[in-house]
Amino acid sequence: MEELSRRGFMKWGALATSAIVAVPALNAATLQSDKEIKWDAEYDVIVVGSGLSAHVTSIVTAEAGLKTVMIEKMSRLGGNSIISQQDFAVMGSDLQAKSGIKDSVELYMKDFSAAGKGYNDVRHTRRIAENSNRAYEFARDRGVKYGDKLKHLGGHTVARSLQTLGGGGKAVQALHKHYLSKNGEVLKRVKAEEIIKDNAGKVIGLMVKEKYKFDNKLQADDRENTTGKVKYYRAKKAVVFATGGYSRDKEFRTIQNPTLALIKTPSNRGATAGALKSMIKAGATPVQISLTRFSFGIPTEDLKYSMMVDANTAARITNEDSNRQDLSNIILSHMLTTNTKKYPVLIFDAQGFKNSHDPHRMNKFLKKGKIKQFNTLKELATEYKLPVDKLLEEADTYNKSIAAKKDDKFKKDYSKLNGAAVQKAPYYAIHAAPGLSYTQGGVQVTTKHEVLNIDSNKPIDGLYAVGEATGGVHGFSRITSGSIPDCMTSGIIAGESIVKS
Amino acid sequence: MKTYNIPILLLLLMGGVILLVLNVNEPKTYVMDVNSNSKYPIKSYHQELQLECKNCHGEGSEEDYEELEDEQCLTCHKSKEYLAQRISFMEKDKTSPHNSYHDGTTLSCYECHHSHEKSVNMCADCHNVETWMKPIK
Numbered sequence: 362m363e364e365l366s367r368r369g370f371m372k373w374g375a376l377a378t379s380a381i382v383a384v385p386a387l388n389a390a391t392l393q394s395d396k397e398i399k400w401d402a403e404y405d406v407i408v409v410g411s412g413l414s415a416h417v418t419s420i421v422t423a424e425a426g427l428k429t430v431m432i433e434k435m436s437r438l439g440g441n442s443i444i445s446q447q448d449f450a451v452m453g454s455d456l457q458a459k460s461g462i463k464d465s466v467e468l469y470m471k472d473f474s475a476a477g478k479g480y481n482d483v484r485h486t487r488r489i490a491e492n493s494n495r496a497y498e499f500a501r502d503r504g505v506k507y508g509d510k511l512k513h514l515g516g517h518t519v520a521r522s523l524q525t526l527g528g529g530g531k532a533v534q535a536l537h538k539h540y541l542s543k544n545g546e547v548l549k550r551v552k553a554e555e556i557i558k559d560n561a562g563k564v565i566g567l568m569v570k571e572k573y574k575f576d577n578k579l580q581a582d583d584r585e586n587t588t589g590k591v592k593y594y595r596a597k598k599a600v601v602f603a604t605g606g607y608s609r610d611k612e613f614r615t616i617q618n619p620t621l622a623l624i625k626t627p628s629n630r631g632a633t634a635g636a637l638k639s640m641i642k643a644g645a646t647p648v649q650i651s652l653t654r655f656s657f658g659i660p661t662e663d664l665k666y667s668m669m670v671d672a673n674t675a676a677r678i679t680n681e682d683s684n685r686q687d688l689s690n691i692i693l694s695h696m697l698t699t700n701t702k703k704y705p706v707l708i709f710d711a712q713g714f715k716n717s718h719d720p721h722r723m724n725k726f727l728k729k730g731k732i733k734q735f736n737t738l739k740e741l742a743t744e745y746k747l748p749v750d751k752l753l754e755e756a757d758t759y760n761k762s763i764a765a766k767k768d769d770k771f772k773k774d775y776s777k778l779n780g781a782a783v784q785k786a787p788y789y790a791i792h793a794a795p796g797l798s799y800t801q802g803g804v805q806v807t808t809k810h811e812v813l814n815i816d817s818n819k820p821i822d823g824l825y826a827v828g829e830a831t832g833g834v835h836g837f838s839r840i841t842s843g844s845i846p847d848c849m850t851s852g853i854i855a856g857e858s859i860v861k862s
Numbered sequence: 863m864k865t866y867n868i869p870i871l872l873l874l875l876m877g878g879v880i881l882l883v884l885n886v887n888e889p890k891t892y893v894m895d896v897n898s899n900s901k902y903p904i905k906s907y908h909q910e911l912q913l914e915c916k917n918c919h920g921e922g923s924e925e926d927y928e929e930l931e932d933e934q935c936l937t938c939h940k941s942k943e944y945l946a947q948r949i950s951f952m953e954k955d956k957t958s959p960h961n962s963y964h965d966g967t968t969l970s971c972y973e974c975h976h977s978h979e980k981s982v983n984m985c986a987d988c989h990n991v992e993t994w995m996k997p998i999k
Binding site for chain 2: 436439528730
C-alpha cells in the first residue's frame with residue numbers, strides 16, 4: 362500500500378504544475394499507468410470473493426475459455442453462501458409447472474417490491490424475475506441438487522422456492538468442482554487491496570496481498586492487519602467484485618446505523634466493508650448503505666404467540682405481531698434508549714408454542730437449548746434473571762387483556778392468537794436477539810453489472826459487481842429466498858457481459 | 863481336554879489390568895510444551911515423536927521459517943480424505959469437521975489446528991459443539 366502511494370505521489374508530484382491534477386482526490390490513489398507496474402500475475406478475469414456469486418461468474422468466464430482466477434482473502438472458501446440454507450425463489454420452474462402453480466414475472470416482481478417498499482431498483486427486480494429459471498437450470502446442469510417440492514415462503518404470493526439439497530455448502534462444493542474442471546483457478550488468502558486503473562480510467566488490475574492472514578481479534582481487520590505480501594495482478598478483461606456484505610463490520614455498520622452496534626450476526630467472519638471501500642475509492646457509487654435485514658432464528662411469524670418483555674424490568678415492550686424489520690428496529694432502539702446490552706425475552710405458554718407454523722424448527726431450537734422450557738414462570742424468571750413479581754404481574758395483565766380482547770397498551774390483534782397467552786404450563790423462553798443476516802447496501806450497478814462511476818454516472822470500464830456486494834437491488838428489506846436468484850442471475854449476466862466485451 | 867497354564871494366564875490377565883490402569887492414569891494431555899525455551903514450543907504429541915524444527919521447516923534458522931502449507935502437514939497425516947474417513951461415523955449427524963457439511967474436505971488445517979499455539983474449534987463460532995466434539999488437540 363505504502364509503495365503504491367509513494368509511486369502515486371511521485372507521479373502526481375511531477376505533474377503538479379499542469380492542469381491534469383484536477384483529478385478528484387478519491388481517484389488519485391487508484392490511477393496507475395499500465396507501463397509503471399510490474400505485474401506478478403496476469404489473467405483475463407479476476408473475481409474477488411468465493412461465494413455463490415463469485416462461483417457462477419467465474420464458471421461463465423472459465424467456460425468461455427477466459428483465464429479466470431477467483432481470489433479469496435479468507436483461508437476458507439465460500440463466504441456466507443456455504444453457511445446459508447439457500448432457499449431459491451424461481452419464477453416458472455419445472456416444479457411450478459408440475460404442480461400447476463401459476464406464476465408470472467409481474468407477480469414475482471410485485472412480491473419482491475412489497476418487501477423492498479419501493480426502495481428497490483425495479484430494473485434489477487425484473488432482471489432477477491426474468492432470469493431466475495435460467496439460473497436454476499444453470500446450477501442444476503452443473504451439479505447443484507434441488508428437492509422435488511416447492512416451499513411457499515412468507516411474502517411470496519405463490520409457492521416458488523426451491524430447496525437446495527445439502528444447503529449452500531453442497532451447492533458451492535458442486536459448483537467449485539465444476540469450475541475446477543473448466544480450468545478455473547482459485548487462490549485462498551489473497552486479499553484485494555486496491556483497484557488499479559490506467560490513465561483512461563479503465564480498471565486494469567488489482568494490488569493484492571498474498572498469504573493474507575485474516576485476524577478475527579482485530580477491531581478493523583481491513584485497516585489494522587499488516588500480514589500479507591503486496592503483489593500486482595493484471596486483469597486483461599475485467600475485475601469482478603463478488604465480495605458479499607459487511608454485516609460483521611461493527612465499526613462500519615455502526616457508522617451507518619448506530620442501533621447496529623450490539624447486533625449479533627450469523628455471517629462469516631470475513632464479511633467486512635473493506636471490499637466496498639476499495640470500490641468506493643475507485644469511484645463507485647454507494648447505495649443504501651444503512652439498510653439491513655434481520656432474522657430471529659425462530660420463525661418471525663410465530664412471535665405473535667409470545668409476550669416480549671424487557672430483560673431487566675419484565676415489562677412488555679411492544680406489539681409482538683409485526684414483521685422482522687420493524688420488530689428488530691424496535692428491539693434495538695429499545696436497548697439503545699434503555700442503555701442495556703440484554704436482549705428482551707420472548708415467553709410462550711404451552712398453547713403459544715404449539716401454535717407455531719414450523720414446529721420442527723421450534724423443537725430443534727428446544728433440543729439445542731436455544732429455547733428453554735419451564736414448569737413455572739418463577740423458574741423462568743430465575744433463569745433469565747427477571748424480577749419475579751413484576752413478571753407475574755405483567756403476565757396477569759397480559760392474560761386479562763387477552764380475555765377482554767383488547768390490548769390497550771400496544772394494540773395487538775388478539776384474534777390471531779389461537780388461544781395463546783401466558784397461562785398454560787409448560788412455558789418456553791428465548792432471547793429476542795435479532796440477527797443481522799444481510800446488508801442491502803452496496804455499489805450501484807447497471808443491469809449488465811458494470812459498476813457506475815459516482816461522477817459520470819457511467820460504467821467504470823472493466824469493473825463489475827455481483828450479488829450482495831451490489832446495492833439498491835432489494836431495497837428496504839429483502840424477500841426471503843430472494844438472495845440466491847439475485848446472486849446467480851447477476852453472476853451469469855456479469856459473466857456473459859465480460860465474455861462479450 | 864485341553865490344559866491351561868494357569869500362572870501364565872494369570873500373568874497375562876494381570877498384565878492387561880496393569881496396562882488398563884496405566885492407560886487410565888496417564889491420559890494424553892496434549893498441552894503445549896511450556897518448559898521449552900523455544901519461541902515456538904510444540905505440542906506434546908509432536909514432542910513424543912521427538913520432532914525437531916527442521917523435520918517440518920527444513921534446515922535454516924528459525925527466523926526464516928514459514929508457516930507450513932496444508933500439503934506439508936499431509937506428508938505425515940496422509941490426506942484430508944483419509945482423515946475424514948477415520949471419523950466418517952460423524953457424518954450421519956453432519957458433524958464431521960473433516961468432511962464438513964458446509965465445506966466438504968476443503969478446510970485448511972489451520973482453521974482449527976495450531977502447532978505452536980492453542981488450537982481452536984472453528985465450528986464453535988456458530989455451533990454448540992460440546993455435545994459432539996472434544997477439545998481440539
